[in-house]
Each structure stands twice: as C-alpha cells, then as structure tokens.
Amino acid sequence: MTEWPVGVRFGGLGGQGLITLGAVLAEAGALAGLRVAASQHYGSRARGGATYSDVILSAEEIDYPHIDHPDILVVLAQQAYDLYAPTLDAKGIILADSFFVKPPAGHKVLQVPGTRTAIEEAGNQVSANFVMLGALVGFAGLVGEKDAIAAVHHLVKQRFLEVNLKAFALGMKLGKSEDRCR
Amino acid sequence: MSGNVQILMGNHAAAEGALAAGCTFYAGYPITPSSEILERLAEKLPAAGGAFIQMEDELASISALVGAAWAGAKSMTATSGPGLSLMMEGLGYAAITETPCVIVDIQRAGPATGQATRVASGDIIQVRYGSHGDYCPIALSPWSVQEMYDLTIRAFNLAERYRVPAFVMSDESVGHLRESVRLHRDFEIVERNRDIKKPPFGTDAPDGVPPMPAFGDGANLLVTGSTHDEWGYRRVDHPDQHTRLVGRINKKILDHADDIVEVDARFLDDAEVAVVAYGFTGRSALAAVKRLRKEGVRAGLLRLITLWPFPEKEIRALDGQVEKIVVPEMNRGQVAGLVRQHVRGDVVSLCQTNGEAIEPVAIVDKVQEVLA
Numbered sequence: 001m002t003e004w005p006v007g008v009r010f011g012g013l014g015g016q017g018l019i020t021l022g023a024v025l026a027e028a029g030a031l032a033g034l035r036v037a038a039s040q041h042y043g044s045r046a047r048g049g050a051t052y053s054d055v056i057l058s059a060e061e062i063d064y065p066h067i068d069h070p071d072i073l074v075v076l077a078q079q080a081y082d083l084y085a086p087t088l089d090a091k092g093i094i095l096a097d098s099f100f101v102k103p104p105a106g107h108k109v110l111q112v113p114g115t116r117t118a119i120e121e122a123g124n125q126v127s128a129n130f131v132m133l134g135a136l137v138g139f140a141g142l143v144g145e146k147d148a149i150a151a152v153h154h155l156v157k158q159r160f161l162e163v164n165l166k167a168f169a170l171g172m173k174l175g176k177s178e179d180r181c182r
Numbered sequence: 183m184s185g186n187v188q189i190l191m192g193n194h195a196a197a198e199g200a201l202a203a204g205c206t207f208y209a210g211y212p213i214t215p216s217s218e219i220l221e222r223l224a225e226k227l228p229a230a231g232g233a234f235i236q237m238e239d240e241l242a243s244i245s246a247l248v249g250a251a252w253a254g255a256k257s258m259t260a261t262s263g264p265g266l267s268l269m270m271e272g273l274g275y276a277a278i279t280e281t282p283c284v285i286v287d288i289q290r291a292g293p294a295t296g297q298a299t300r301v302a303s304g305d306i307i308q309v310r311y312g313s314h315g316d317y318c319p320i321a322l323s324p325w326s327v328q329e330m331y332d333l334t335i336r337a338f339n340l341a342e343r344y345r346v347p348a349f350v351m352s353d354e355s356v357g358h359l360r361e362s363v364r365l366h367r368d369f370e371i372v373e374r375n376r377d378i379k380k381p382p383f384g385t386d387a388p389d390g391v392p393p394m395p396a397f398g399d400g401a402n403l404l405v406t407g408s409t410h411d412e413w414g415y416r417r418v419d420h421p422d423q424h425t426r427l428v429g430r431i432n433k434k435i436l437d438h439a440d441d442i443v444e445v446d447a448r449f450l451d452d453a454e455v456a457v458v459a460y461g462f463t464g465r466s467a468l469a470a471v472k473r474l475r476k477e478g479v480r481a482g483l484l485r486l487i488t489l490w491p492f493p494e495k496e497i498r499a500l501d502g503q504v505e506k507i508v509v510p511e512m513n514r515g516q517v518a519g520l521v522r523q524h525v526r527g528d529v530v531s532l533c534q535t536n537g538e539a540i541e542p543v544a545i546v547d548k549v550q551e552v553l554a
Contacts, residue, residue, distance in 0.1 A: 023189075026189055030362055036361065040358055044299050063468045063472065064469035065359055065361065
C-alpha cells in the first residue's frame with residue numbers, strides 16, 4: 001500500500017516533455033480517485049535550461065500544492081540530477097535516464113535506459129519521457145496502468161499518441177523488472 | 183452538486199469561467215504566463231458565438247474591450263505585468279466611461295520584463311492607482327484552479343452589476359497549477375440594464391449605477407473620456423460636474439463594499455496571531471497555520487479573496503482580537519502597508535521577491551520569530 005501523500009518531481013531540460021508527464025500523472029491519479037496538484041518550474045527558453053514539474057498525489061485535500069522534498073525524482077538530464085537530487089526526501093528514490101545521467105558513485109539510483117529504449121525500440125527519441133513515466137508506474141505503482149493509459153490518450157496529441165503509448169508500455173516492463181534497469 | 187470535474191490548468195479554468203459567465207468578446211496580446219487563457223479562448227470563443235481578436239498590443243486590447251462593451255458585449259482580456267502597464271491609460275478610460283470589462287492579470291516577477299516565467303504579486307497597488315485620477319476598480323484574488331473558474335465568473339457579474347473594470351489578480355503559480363475543478367453552473371448571471379430612456383452617466387438611484395444601453399439600442403449615445411454630464415455631453419469646465427462624476431464612480435463601489443468584499447477566515451476565533459494572505463500565498467499560509475496549530479501556536483488565517491475595494495472592515499476586526507498580524511506576500515509589502523492603515527497593532531511584513539513562491543516553512547518561521 002502506498003503511503004499518501006506522494007510527491008513526484010520530473011526533472012530535466014526544457015523540451016524533454018516534463019510538464020506533459022506531470023499533467024499525465026496528475027490526471028491518472030485523479031482517475032484513481034486521488035487528490036492531485038501539478039505545478040511547473042521553467043525558464044523562458046523554449047528548449048534547454050533545467051526545468052521540473054511536480055505532482056502531489058494525496059488521499060486528502062492538498063493545502064500547499066508545491067513540493068519541498070520530493071519522494072520520487074524522475075530525472076532525464078545530468079544538470080537536473082545535480083540540481084534536484086539534493087532536494088530529495090531522506091527516504092526518497094531516484095529514477096534516472098541512464099543515457100544522460102551518470103550518478104556519482106555511491107548514490108542509490110535506479111538507472112532506466114529511457115532514451116536508449118525510445119530510440120531503439122519505440123522508434124523515436126522524443127518518447128523517452130514516456131519510457132520514464134512507464135518505468136515509474138511499473139516500479140512504484142502510484143496509479144493504475146489503465147488510468148495512466150487513459151490519461152495519455154486524453155493529453156497526448158494524435159500524431160504522437162502511438163509512439164508514446166509504445167514507449168509507456170516498454171517503460172512499464174522496465175520498471176516491473178528492476179534487474180533490467182542497469 | 184452539478185457540472186463536470188476535470189483536471190485543468192488555472193489559466194484554462196479562467197477561460198472556462200469566462201465562457202460560463204457569457205463572455206462574448208476577447209481582445210488580447212499573448213504574454214507569459216497568461217497566454218494559455220488567450221489560446222483556449224481563441225479556440226473556444228468563436229465556436230460559442232463570440233469574437234476573438236489578437237490585437238497589436240495591450241493598449242489596443244483594452245481599448246477594444248471598451249468598444250466591444252459599448253456594442254453590448256461582455257468583454258475580457260488577460261495579461262501580465264508589462265501588458266498591464268500598457269493598459270493603464272485605457273483602464274482610466276474604462277473607469278470614467280463606466281464600462282464593464284474583465285482583466286485577468288497573471289502576475290509575474292517585475293518591474294519591467296523582470297522574470298517572465300516566475301511568480302510574483304507585485305501589481306496589487308498598480309491596478310488601484312496606476313491610472314491617473316481617482317477611480318476604484320474591483321479586484322479578486324484566486325488561490326486555486328477552482329477559484330480561477332469561480333472568480334472569473336464573479337468578476338464578470340460584478341463588472342456588469344457596477345459598470346466597472348473588474349480584475350482577476352492571479353499569479354503564475356495559480357495560473358499554471360493543475361488541479362481538479364468543477365465546471366458547475368450553480369450561479370446567476372448578471373445582465374446589464376440597457377434602459378434607453380434614462381441617462382447613461384448619472385442617476386439618483388441609491389446604488390449610483392446608471393443603465394448602459396449599447397450602440398444600436400436606440401439611445402443617443404455619447405461616450406467620452408472627458409468629464410461629462412449624465413447624458414454624456416462634455417463638461418470640461420464645470421467644477422460641479424467633475425466633482426459629481428468622480429464622486430459617483432468611486433462611491434458606487436466603496437458604498438457597496440459589503441456586497442463585493444469576500445474573505446475566507448480560518449482558525450481565527452481564538453487566534454493570537456493572524457496571517458493575512460491572498461492568491462497563491464494563501465495556500466502556503468493555510469499549510470503554515472495548520473503546522474503552527476499542531477505545535478500549539480494559536481495561529482489563524484484571514485485570506486483576502488477581494489483585494490479592491492480593500493476589506494477594511496474585516497481587517498479592522500482583527501485589531502484587538504489578535505496580538506500580531508503577519509502578511510506574507512510576493513512583493514515588497516504592498517498589502518502589509520494597507521493593513522497597517524487599518525489597525526493599531528503590530529503588522530509584520532514577510533516579503534519575498536525572488537521569483538519563487540513563499541514556502542509554508544518561511545511563514546511558520548516568521549510567526550514563531552514574531553511571537554518569541
């Protein structure tokens with residue numbers, strides 16, 4: 001059983017689709033009957049620059065909708081890892097895209113081949129964010145697979161839907177079998 | 183309970199509120215962090231039978247709002263600091279011509295270009311005093327996505343009821359927040375009185391609000407930003423006419439503060455310290471007050487949902503009731519200064535102008551410091 005509330009931070013660079021992930025996870029949580037709040041922190045550049053989006057999933061009303069210390073950090077870029085790993089809750093966990101993030105020795109990080117899977121198996125690098133979302137849901141649960149897929153259908157544009165659904169399914173598999181995340 | 187529940191961004195909820203309130207005209211110029219309002223209405227307003235125009239700038243936008251309102255429309259724009267500054271001349275024109283219109287301000291860190299994607303609440307005084315001369319707009323301050331919807335509707339109704347520009351003074355953190363919102367229809371819609379037989383710029387009615395026919399309704403309409411008599415004729419050298427006009431456009435708002443002002447009081451009954459907050463900072467303040475209560479500190483929250491006219495009576499009621507007042511805000515103390523005008527007790531300002539939201543822990547620390 002998950003102990004609510006859970007704060008998830010998606011960190012990376014502008015253009016990697018982090019705000020989309022926040023919106024999808026929030027909607028999936030709401031479909032599961034949870035209270036949700038999703039926020040974003042970004043710069044004025046269209047691409048590049050460290051960016052994050054936060055999601056709180058809670059069984060109760062959410063007073064303050066920002067996160068001080070995330071319980072889970074999903075990180076898609078080294079710069080974002082360096083900035084946001086120190087904000088993690090003491091008992092928090094990190095899922096990192098192993099293509100871009102090299103955690104320092106000794107850091108406990110679940111390394112997910114997000115970008116590699118997106119390129120080699122999903123067929124498009126831009127779907128790396130959805131591989132990571134799949135890995136999060138596969139590994140940590142939080143929301144049901146059906147609810148997550150429904151949220152993807154609702155929020156992703158038609159022309160990217162197929163590749164992102166594929167990427168999400170591939171990520172789910174990775175997340176469920178931790179030993180494949182190295 | 184009725185209406186569908188969705189997860190929406192605050193800015194999108196404001197656009198939905200406009201549609202629900204019967205907005206038929208939007209003119210605006212895109213600006214971060216407000217652009218999602220414009221984007222959604224560009225898509226949905228024409229489909230709902232309204233008109234959407236992207237203007238060349240914000241000076242034109244607010245002028246278009248005034249024109250559209252006099253053609254009978256319920257008009258709206260959305261902007262942020264730099265655009266709001268450009269609207270100040272048109273705001274005065276809307277005020278003296280008693281033109282209902284709604285302006286949603288998604289506040290960002292200023293002055294000037296500042297930090298376009300970062301939060302602030304630095305425009306509170308500007309909307310009240312930024313245009314020259316004496317006028318009194320209405321301003322509401324949402325703290326959630328639900329209130330982006332509800333207060334946008336209320337802003338339309340108050341604008342129509344009092345023939346005045348009404349602001350939704352939101353901020354980047356609420357504008358870009360995604361939460362569940364119930365897009366309900368549990369409200370009345372205020373329609374303006376378009377009586378063509380009575381003067382449109384003067385009335386002996388106790389509420390001070392004359393009827394406002396539209397061009398085409400059959401009235402001989404004269405609309406001018408110069409001082410005018412009750413039929414709209416320019417009276418630029420009559421001291422009495424000017425006194426009467428300026429007096430009435432202010433009194434019609436200030437005399438109805440009880441109808442317009444809304445506050446949200448929590449844990450105040452036995453409080454020794456009150457946190458006075460508004461907008462997104464209200465969320466931090468609520469979380470802080472709950473943490474303080476757990477630690478045995480008798481803290482309470484007075485959240486200002488209406489900022490203009492200023493909730494003077496509600497602030498005065500705190501005097502003597504609590505020992506200290508703490509006012510956290512994302513500016514250099516704009517509302518703290520107003521609070522000080524209405525109480526004799528200690529008012530402590532917690533200012534933050536770094537483009538970040540004030541975290542609950544900062545308010546907890548400040549309250550403990552004040553009580554120590």
